[in-house]
Amino acid sequence: MLRYAIKRLGSLVISLIVASLVIFACIEVIPGDPASFMLGINAQPDTVAALREELGLNASLSARYLSWVTGMMSGDFGTSYTYRTPVAEIIGERLWLSLPLALIALGLTVLVAFPVGILAATKRGSWADMSVMGATQLGIAVPNFWFAMLMVVLFAINLRWFSAGGFPGWENPAAALKALTLPAIALALPQASILARVMRSALLDTLSEDYIRTSRAKGLTRRQSLWRHALRNAMIPVLTIIGLQFSFLLAGAIIIENVFYLPGLGRLVFQAISQRDLIMVESVVFLLVFAVIMVNFAVDLAYAWVDPRLRGRA
């Protein structure tokens, strides 16, 4: 298990280095100058030059890459060109929204998908299975921003149960959770639909395996063999999907963040790109890559936990 973990860790570090190079190279070539963006169309050229100097944009590419990477190792992501505050601080604040939102959405996803998927698989072909398949098809097909808008019309404009959006901050946890409810549901709907279907098919696969018949033959009840053998083996594809979904929810909530005007990471990146706040874009993208790689690492470890064969293989 340890060797397996070390080997995974090695490939993780290499992935991070490559990612930092690719991100920096891709983002620095985008045309557009943060200084002229800040100063608008009435500014004089010498003013723009003064701002470029102040922002440190006149340094060479390699010097900027090195200072960015070495800074990040010590937790210093640099200073945002537009906001003029440390990037780490801004990202930290946004994470306080994006991370809980992703976790709540993922929690809802699992909470809905597991029972529904298991039910559909065990009652294969029944009306319950049919309706699960139909409902999840719909859940995947409905665009989540549209679903989000429908919820706003119903719960915020007509019933007035919720605000149409915004985030009051965590000083008041109840209000904060309430503000995240509709966005989390909107995010979870398609994810839960996908996960339920994956759960169902993975479970159907394992339920038809020989070892299930064997376990039944040695006297386990249907339920016992489901919980002890089938479900555990069905977890591999399910965990993979959950890992992907978490990374997606962390960064991919841009549209939902816009619909509910939430100050999350997705919106931060979106704004930073249009303002050419390159250092911000680079740092957020890198952080997301880091998160994806870490989640995959965790998923790899989880595979080894559910599948003992992987531990030896390394």
Added chain:
Amino acid sequence: MTRWILGSVAATALLTGAAIAKTDVTIGLQLEPPHLDPTSAAAGAIDQVLYANVFEGLMRFASDGSVVNGLAKDWDISEDGKTYTFTLHEGVKFHDGTDLDASDVVFSLDRARAEDSVNAQKALFANIDTVEAVDPTTVKVTLAAPQGSFLFNMAWGDAVIVAPESIDDIKSMPIGTGAFKFDDWKQGDSITLVRNPDYWGDAATLEKATFKFISEPTAAFGAMMAEDVDAFYSYPAPENLAQFEADPRFTVLAGNTEGETILAMNNKQPPFDNKLVRQAVSHAISRQAVIDGAMFGYGTPIGSHFAPHNPAYVDLTGNSDYDPEKAKALLAEAGLPDGFKTTLKLPPPSYARRGGEIIAAQLRDVGIETEISNLEWAQWLEQAFRGKDFGLTIVSHTEPMDIGIYARPDYYFQYDNAELQKLMADFDVEADGETRNQMLQTAQTIISEDYVNAYLFQLALTSVVNAKLQGIWADAPTQAIDLTGVSWSE
């Protein structure tokens, strides 16, 4: 019994509603300020939140665009028009408790015009020779040459007075002298201001004001309908305005801005270096069709680069009436009977993107084919504005009184006319109001008759406001949401 309870609940609700009028306001804005220093960025959102509320200058804009005294109680201009002596109000305190005195004014103006200044409107200060503090409440500004627009310049958000003690943190902790103090900034979400109890002038009625940043038009609609925000300044979805107008809970304010929206032509790039071609383009465009189609009817046609609500305005729309036949004839006269092909580069705002499609269709009717490219602002600034790599582009010039850009031959549309350059130089040093107005009228006429650009319309400002909220400016003489006179009617 139930009835009695319900009745008394309703009565209590009514009573408390009548007794305690609301003292806070939440205003929706589409764009968030990048930081909070109005003296080092062009972003209009900075001024919208802070101008007149948190920061004040020597002079300030009133709601009708006129320039009135701000921190200056009085001012005096010397005989030769070169020395301005400002007397400051006494007892003015910055929000950190320090006193405002003449040295702060010297600091602010010197900072703005310094060599390494990053003031987006540095030109406003270019004519200043020296700034001296005569005594704690008297500042003497000496100009290199007389300048009729000096007081006007001092009213801009880029000319507000800041203090050396608080300048280092101004971008996140703005310390001004205004009727509101900065309270909190939840980045990506909102900025909160609270009433300044020690304000030197008339205290604000509101105790608290929150600016909430909602970029998505559909979210703006939801926030307004759910009454999460009390007003949405410059409401981004004109297609919903009729619905708000019909709803008694809301008022729709339609006002003027300083935004001349133009189809800019690259005056140095063939064939636009030929006046006949520029004239043809101007005649090929139906302004009303653009206003109706792209702006849902909001906007005032213009025939030159000048705001219709300004007293010096002349209506020159007749110079470029919609006349496709004439446009074709002009193209033939210019040696292009079969038209030509050019680029049309469009920045993100809807006036450009929607307007661009309509204009492209109108130009096609007279034989001008356009290749449309949609650009982000940063790309537009790089390609069209700095690189001058465009044939046509649409942009709204939102700075007040910016006809002076036509005297800058290196400005992106590259108009080079010595007569106009001389006129604008003379205008800068002219102090007499009547003569200044005449000069402005001449300038408008010159650029209109030279067909420098095709002048489309003055951008309208449409805001949706809770019907009980009073005092929100309908017009935008500068990028400001001055809350000092805003109150609830109950």
